[in-house]
Amino acid sequence: MAAMTLRKILYGATFVGVIPAFLILWAIRAEPNITLPAYGGSALGIAFALGGIAIMLAAMLELWRFGGGLPMNAFPPPKFVQRGTFQWFAHPIYTGFAMAVYGVSMAAHSPAGLWLVTPVTVLGCAALVLGYEHPDMVRRFGRTLQILPADDDKRPSNLDRVHYYICAALPWVALYEFTVQMHLPGASFGFGFEDRLPIWSWTALVYQSIYAVAAAAPWYVRTRRDLRRLIVSLWFSEVVIFLLYWVLPSSAPRRPIAAHGWMVPALRFERDTYPPVAAFPSFHVLWAVFLARAIRPRWLGFAFGAAISVTCITTGQHYILDVAVSLLISPVFLFPERVWEFLRKLAERIANSWREWRVGPVRIISHGAYAGLAAFIHLGIAMSAAGPERAPQLLATAFAGLAGAAVWAQWVEGSSGLRRPFGFYGGLIAVALSCLLFDDRWILLGAHCLGAPWLQAIGRLRCLANGCCHGRPAPAKVGIAVVAQRSRVTRLAGLGGVPIHPTQLYSILGNTAIGALLLRVWAWNGRLSIVCGVYLIGNGLARFVEEAYRGEPQTRAFGGLRMYQWLAVLSVVTGSSPRPPWEWISRRAIVDLRGWRSPAPRANPRRSGRT
DSSP states (O other), X not given: OXXXXXXXXXXXXXXXXXXXXXXXXXXXXXXXXXXXXXXXXXXXXXXXXXXXHHHHHHHHHHIIIIISSOXXXXXXXXXXXXXXXXXXOSSHHHHHHHHHHHHHHHXXXXXXXXXXXXXXXXXXXXXXXXXXXXXXXXXXXXXXXXXXXXXXXXXXXXXXXXXXXXXXXXXXXXXXXXXXXXXXXXXXXXXXXXXXXXXXXXXXXXXXXXXXXXXXXXXXXXXXXXXXXXXXXXXXXXXXXXXXXXXXXXXXXXXXXXXXXXXXHHHHHHHHHSOSBSOSSOHHHHHHHHHHHHSSSHHHHHHHHHHHHHHHHHTTSSOHHHHXXXXXXXXXXXXXXXXXXXXXXXXXXXXXXXXXXXXXXXXXXXXXXXXXXXXXXXXXXHHHHHOGGGHHHXXXXXXXXHHHHHHHIIIIIOHHHHOOOOOHHHXXXXXXXXXXXXXXXXXXXXXXXXXXXXXHHHHHHHHHHHTTTOBOBOOXXXXXXXXXXXXXXXXXXXXXXXXXXXXXXXXXXXXXXXXXXXXXXXXXXXXXXXXXXXHHHHHHHHHHHHHHTBOOTTOOEETTEEHHHHHHHHHHHHHTOSSOTHHHHOSOOOSOOTTSOOOOOOXXXXXXXXX
């Protein structure tokens, strides 16, 4: 009993004291490396912080009162709680904590807090929910808190309507404000003649009507199914489109307004409030398409969507291509289940594609091509970033990573029995340590981090065909069925023909997003230490979630988490550390790494400390 009490005290102290202190220290030490400006005001920041703390305290009290336990996911309450703040927010403690971090960062005018600590906090809370709490609640209670409206033909309830605002509309507002505050210079996708088109100021009434229509959406949709589709489409589009805005910034320079109509002040207000960024594709048009599907009669919805699309051009807010591409890709977000079904079937086909040929004593396996392609792409990206003059060092560190991955597979996985020739974390550690042997360690580390997500994403195709890194049983609409006799899924796990989570596909999607963001950070002339940190954080968060749905029987678990989830946590901590751990490991350091500084520029600044 005393030991259990001590564990609870230590666990609670970690989340109440250690983690907040670490986030504050991280923000302070990372401040010199963040060039984006702080925004907001002290009063607004204090309001966010106090609101978040209030939500947290209310939820903790409700867990104690109605759940019969402490707000600790390692020692969860025995009863399912779905009242109070838990009926409005699926995870109010994490929501409140993220609000508090955001508010404190804004009140302190901390760029590092706003642009680094707060986003990582939000993603970390999401990873903890998806990678631990959601599977745990399903296992213990057979259900989780309901966020989406039910998939039926009943009228939406008031609670369903509130969920629309909290879970779909407000995240869009937050992401848009986050993107706008970056002030990213972007490319324009307009034709030359468009800058000479007149502006019809009166059409701003139609253009701006979308705000009222979007706000009223949960009140005029006919069924909960319609509201559910609207929320899902918004979620999917928010993830994809805002990532595109960050990776490929765009703008639509505003044409001057020559008219003096009664709607000119409203149009000028919108122009003065928001800069002409995040233009391609037009989210204004996507909103119109999503809302048009919910409007009845259908002809009215079609007319509304068409009118909004036209006024995006007549008000000078968007170019023609911004609108056209949005209309072209809108079916992807209108029917996300079809997109997933396509990806699922493609993954299932690859998972059942094992082929092999023998040429004398040599055996050629089809999925070996994926490993070769992954290595080629990785080295190509790394050499392009570091420069051809560092090719020998890159090759040496790459071979060290290959050897480390092989050793890890033998030591941890026992590859001779499991047919897993490489282990990711062994390669990661070996590359990091081997880079320390060279003077240009930061450049080599940053270049490898740029290529690593693509190496892993393409390499996961081999994992699909081989059957390694496979998932645990899943619903048929989610999972893939593997029947190939040479796959590890059938030979070792005994899950042949059983739908399992396509965890390799999850990894491909996550690494693709991480790889794109890293290329953007590199293009921003970001410091190499930030590139390495972002990679370690992103990879750790994605792996934590992925590992929760993997089903390999040989992976050991400790303290309620699988071994690789603990390593993923270590990856996040290392990436967010105020001082890199290899600073004290390396005895050959030739640069001052304090404050996460990169080496001094040499002959070519694009190939040295700042890239």
